[in-house]
Amino acid sequence: MNYSEIEIVLQEVPGEISICFSITGCGVQCKGCHSSFLWNKHNGTKLTEEVYKSILTKYNGFASCVLFMGGEWCLNELTNYFKIAKNLGFKTCLYTGETEIPKKLKVELTYLKTGPWVESLGGLNSKKTNQKFIEVQTNQILNHLFLKN
Ligand code: SF4
Incomplete structure (x- = not known):
């Protein structure tokens, strides 16, 4: 699994x-992907377990959640990385362009954002979006948290 950015x-x-x-x-x-650089799995830098753990250790106590933008195509590796995050006390979130993900991965998540980018519908801050931001345990859709009054 390679990453392009950690922020x-x-x-x-x-x-x-x-x-x-x-x-x-x-x-x-x-269509209209904001970062087509992310399409090629050979781009970026390898996210080793050692690097991953050192980043989480560095920010533990400051950050409260570990978020992955994609990575569900490396199912075992990503599931393991979310388990490590949970064991360190972090909440976990995955942003995916898919509409469903394997249960094995889903059970490790606090939050899940599903759905591809469709320009005419907009993102989570759009009332007509196709995307969903879900609290996994309750299966509640929390899109309203992204809407401005
Ligand atoms: S899910 Fe869609 S918008 Fe997100 S990185 Fe993949 S192609 Fe781009």
């Missing part, structure tokens, strides 16, 4: 400070 983000998971890993190899290939 701290505040908007993607409402109420949480998230360590965000952007993973390369996205096969969804949405």
